[in-house]
Amino acid sequence: MELEHDDTADGVRLIRLKGRLDLEGAEAVDLKLTSLCAVRKCNVILDIAGVEFLSSIGVSVIVRVARALTSREGRLVLLGPRPNVADVLMRTQIDQLIPVFGELDAARSAVLAPA
């Protein structure tokens, strides 16, 4: 599981995940992802276009990160899930709690929109 991140000029932190977000993948990225999101007023776009497989344990990691961000006045949106990954987000109804976007521009507008 690969993780990289960029902080853009408009204050958005873009984090890209690549690989299988299963038990092994979740354990591999959990610490780094958590520390990247343990910041006050941080708006994060989590780009999951490179995530080829998402299991419930990966969903748990995403939920935990979203909660950590919102508790510090930040925000999380998801970007670009593949159909099988979008399906898991839908079945667990996480897409009702964490906005999901197909395009970066839409994700950026949403994460920067005033509360």
Next chain:
Amino acid sequence: MESVSPDTLAAAASSGLTTSMSSRTFPADRTAPRAAAAWFRSAPSGLSEERAADAELCLDELVTNVVRYAWDDPTGHEIRVEVERGQEELTIAVEDDGRAFDPREAPLPPMPRSLDEAIPGGRGLMLVRSIAPRVAYERRDGRNRVTIAFPLAG
């Protein structure tokens, strides 16, 4: 016990008249879900692409659950996965010698209405129970055996 030659089994499998079965055992550690999923993908399942992806997800979830909860310490334990292709459905069985656990009866977390309510865990079994058309459970000789079944394509 009646012995059946491999040739007979192969012929029966290719004729589609009876079933073909394969199994593999995985060490019960954090690599097990991925290894089991890769093994499942490595052989043609006879399922449609979408159903094969569903089956792979359910298998991953069941194995993950066993690794995380079946023992206080899974070190040294194993998980056996069996894939059987019948005439009408593909069944996947996951076996372990951990504490008795019926995934059909485990309570599911409520669907959260907000992030604050969203608890981090408990979604794996919900996925399995909502995706797999059939889930069976058996406890025998100190072993759990969970079977899920998917209708074959065609």
